[in-house]
Amino acid sequence: MPDLPLSVEERRLRDHLVAQVDAHGRAIVEVAGDKDGAPYTFSVGVWQRYGIPEAVTIGLPEGAGRHLIDAYIDRASQGEEFPPGQVWDDLLEGVLVTVERVNRGHYFEFFGSVFLLHPDGDFDAVQLITxxxxxxxxxxxxxxxxxxxxxPVLTESGLPESWTPGVDGP
Known part of the structure; x- marks a missing residue:
């Protein structure tokens, strides 16, 4: 995506996101579900701030996605690694969570606001799957x-690709 001039609205949103990252170490964007898809929540700024992948989670009830992503960021920013296919039972109470790398073909749809900080899409991203x-x-x-x-699993195939389900992952 070429580095095009931003509209006034886009500059305002970028400035808001940067202020959130400066104040809280991250910005979290929650997108409501509709007839075409489930709600989803994603991070903005953690790739730039901590060098950890941006994260997205899909289909969780309001507030739960934010809680899950906050837990991931808090732990990953302190050095905990989140290898794809491993299962965690302590990121979101009562829910098993695994991680998969997001295929770049899904970036713009699920991380649109991150492009305000990284116009070329030069960031890593993971999906927190519940x-x-x-x-x-x-x-x-x-x-x-x-x-x-x-x-949906945000890989090219729509299935886990970083591990084999039931063999070296859930």
Whole structure:
């Protein structure tokens, strides 16, 4: 994406995001769901501030996505590593979470505001994927119908690509 001049509205949003990063070490953007997709939440500024991947989570209830991303940022910014395919049971109470790298083809749709800080898309990003309360993952055959559409996996294939489900990952 070429570095085009920003509109007044885009400059205002960029300035707001930068102020949030300066004040809190991150900006968190929550996008409401609609008839075309689930709600999602993503970080802005942590790649620039801490050198850790920006994060997105999809399909969580209002506020839960922010809580999950905050927990990831707090721990990753202190040096904890989040390798894809590992499972955490302590990032969001009562929910299993794993991580997958986000394919760059999904960046603009799910990290649009990050492009105000990185117009060329030169940042890393991960998806924090959550299991159902019954510990089913979106790619599993016994997951609830439509769960894979409610929480799509943002890889090129739409399935985990950094690990093999059931072998070296959930």
């Amino acid at each position: 299991a159902t309360p019954e510990d089913d993952w979106p790619w599993e055959a016994d997951a609830p119908p439509g769960f894979d559409l409610w929480q």
